[in-house]
Amino acid sequence: MDSLKALILGLSLALFALIALAPPGMLLLNLFSFSPxxxxxxxxxxxxxxxxxxxxxxxxxxxxxxxxxxxxxxxxxxxxxxxxxxxxxxxxxxxxxxxxxxxxxxxxxxxxxxxxxxxxxxxxxxxxxxxxxxxxxxxxxxxxxxxxxxxxxxxxxxxxxxxxxxxxxxxxxxxxxxxxxxxxxxxxxxxxxxxxxxxxxxxxxxxxxxxxxxxxxxxxxxxxxxxxxxxxxxxxxxxxxxxxxxxxxxxxxxxxxxxxxxxxxxxxxxxxxxxxxxxxxxxxxxxxxxxxxxxxxxxxxxxxxTGSLFNLKIAIGQAGGSILTSFLLAFFASFLIAIFAFLLGYTLER
Structure with missing residues (x-):
C-alpha cells in the first residue's frame, strides 16, 4: 500500500512539475538573455x-x-x-x-x-x-x-x-x-x-x-x-x-x-x-x-x-462546429484537471 501511495505521489508530482512548473520555468530561462x-x-x-x-x-x-x-x-x-x-x-x-x-x-x-x-x-x-x-x-x-x-x-x-x-x-x-x-x-x-x-x-x-x-x-x-x-x-x-x-x-x-x-x-x-x-x-x-x-x-x-431570433439562429448554426469544439476541449480539460488534482491532493493529505 505504501509503495502504491509513493507511486501515485511520484506520478502526481511529475505531472505537476510538467504542467505547472515547466512553462514558467521556460519563461524564466529567457531572463538570462535579458539585458538589465x-x-x-x-x-x-x-x-x-x-x-x-x-x-x-x-x-x-x-x-x-x-x-x-x-x-x-x-x-x-x-x-x-x-x-x-x-x-x-x-x-x-x-x-x-x-x-x-x-x-x-x-x-x-x-x-x-x-x-x-x-x-x-x-x-x-x-x-x-x-x-x-x-x-x-x-x-x-x-x-x-x-x-x-x-x-x-x-x-x-x-x-x-x-x-x-x-x-x-x-x-x-x-x-x-x-x-x-x-x-x-x-x-x-x-x-x-x-x-x-x-x-x-x-x-x-x-x-x-x-x-x-x-x-x-x-x-x-x-x-x-x-x-x-x-x-x-x-x-x-x-x-x-x-x-x-x-x-x-x-x-x-x-x-x-x-x-x-x-x-x-x-x-x-x-x-x-x-x-x-x-x-x-x-x-x-x-x-x-x-x-x-x-x-x-x-x-x-x-x-x-443580433436584430432578430432568426439572425441569432443563423449565427449559432454557422458557429456550431466551433461551439462543439470548445465544449469538448473544456470537458476534457476539466476532467483531466479533476483527476490530477484528486490524485495530488489525496496522496499529499493521506
Missing amino acids: ESSTWKWLLEKGVGVLTLDSLNMALVATVTGLVLGLPLGLALGSREKVIFSGLIFFLPLAVPPYLTATCWMGLLGRGGVLPHLAHEWLGMDARSSWLGGTIGAGVILGFSYFPVLAYMVISGIRGLDSHFEEAAMFALSEGSILRKITIPLLFPQIATGLLLIFLLALTNYAVPSLLGLRTFTVKIYTYFSVFQDIGGAVVLSLPLLVICFVSVLVLHRIMNGRVFFSLQMGQARGSILRLLHTRWFKILAYGPAFLVTCTPILFLIFE
Whole structure:
C-alpha cells in the first residue's frame, strides 16, 4: 500500500512539475538573455511596477467584492433549496459568456455612447454617461458580474454539506440573523475564501476586459510585449510581479485555511442549513434580484443586437462546429484537471 501511495505521489508530482512548473520555468530561462540595461527593466523599476500593480490589484479587488456581494446571498438562497437544477443552470450562464462579450454589452448599455445614456438624454435631457465604467472600477465590476457564480456554487456545495446541529444548538440563545453571521457563514468560510481567491485570480489574470477598456494592467502590458514588440524577455520581466502576487495570494489563503476543512465525516449527517431566514421573501429578493438582472441583461442585449431570433439562429448554426469544439476541449480539460488534482491532493493529505 505504501509503495502504491509513493507511486501515485511520484506520478502526481511529475505531472505537476510538467504542467505547472515547466512553462514558467521556460519563461524564466529567457531572463538570462535579458539585458538589465533595457528600457523595459528601467521603466519597470522607475514607475512601471507601481502603476501596473495598483491598477491590476484595484481591478481584481473590485471584482472580488462584486463577486462577494452577488455570489454569497445567491449561494445561501440556492443552497437552502431542495432542488436547484433549473435556477442553477440560469445563474451558470455568466460563466458561459466570455467576459469580453459581457463588457461589450455593459458598455453598450451604460457606456458613453450606450443605449440608456442616449435615452436619458433624449427623454429627460440629462447626461447619464458613466465615466467610471471605463476605468479599473468598471472593469472590476464587469469581471465580478462574470465570475460571481464561482463563489455561489462554492457556497451551495458548502451549505448542502452543513451539519445543522450547530444552528439548532444556537437557536436557544441567538436570533436567526445572529446565527447566520456567527455560525453559518463561519462554517462556510473555507468555501467562501476559496471562491473569493478564484475570483481574485481570474480577474487579476484577465486580459480581454482591461484591453477592451484601454487599461494599464499586467496582462495588457505583457501581451503587448509578446505580440507587438516581440520582446519575450521584457514580457517575462513584466510577468514576475504578477507571479509574485498570485503566489502570495495562495500562501495567504493557505495560512488562513490552516486547520480548517470543507466538511468533516465526524460531524454527523449533513442536512444543510435550517434557517427560515433564508426562505423569507425579502432574502430571496435580495439574493435573486441583482443576480438575475446581472445574468439576463447581457444575454438579452446580445439577442437584441443580433436584430432578430432568426439572425441569432443563423449565427449559432454557422458557429456550431466551433461551439462543439470548445465544449469538448473544456470537458476534457476539466476532467483531466479533476483527476490530477484528486490524485495530488489525496496522496499529499493521506
